[in-house]
């Protein structure tokens with residue numbers, strides 16, 4: 355018998371706020387919310403819905419700031435993001451690309467619209483997801499995975515038009531090249547009128563579905579643009595049907611059932627570790643950016 359995962363809550367679209375001066379985002383969920391246990395191993399999800407930026411020679415984004423104890427996954431859906439970090443690295447996330455940054459023991463970085471994008475102007479859409487690390491990996495060495503659009507497999511469903519892009523994990527026999535510390539599946543789905551998408555995940559895993567554009571149906575539930583569907587851990591299958599122009603972000607992962615002590619850019623297990631993170635950052639132990 356195939357047991358369906360049930361929706362336990364639909365969170366309506368969130369209000370938008372600025373992160374720095376380049377990212378006008380809706381905070382879809384965070385580890386501080388009451389849905390906490392249904393979100394793990396994910397911690398936070400920000401969506402910068404499509405927004406037009408006129409050409410500028412200014413740097414739009416967020417200046418130097420640290421992270422420790424988790425991973426940031428930045429998906430450039432439209433437009434480009436440039437970043438620099440305290441290990442001397444840096445680069446550009448191009449349209450359709452993903453940067454999977456493991457902050458681990460600590461990095462300092464900045465995040466801006468790319469110079470090329472800013473000069474031309476245009477529509478910008480981005481998602482940033484924070485993924486928790488299990489206690490034993492929180493202080494792992496920082497690492498970057500740059501996943502270009504061409505590196506991420508896209509599965510065309512049997513109807514010949516519905517596309518599933520695999521950002522992490524697997525779908526059918528296709529695998530994402532992203533390395534993760536715990537078992538995670540992330541898909542971006544492009545659906546049309548009456549596209550049917552059948553998903554299958556491990557029993558006991560958490561699943562979240564964000565409607566980026568258009569709408570979709572999951573059983574009797576209608577998921578409108580900007581809404582988040584939160585599923586029960588039990589069950590293995592989810593069947594969804596989309597409307598024309600539907601775009602969906604699907605997150606699934608094995609929960610990390612460990613205590614969370616989070617403040618600002620740090621996510622640890624205890625308050626002591628949190629204080630240590632602030633101290634280490636202030637003492638320059640996470641490095642700094644070149645001028």
Ligand code: MN
Pocket residue numbers: 419421426463465
């Ligand atoms: Mn950051």
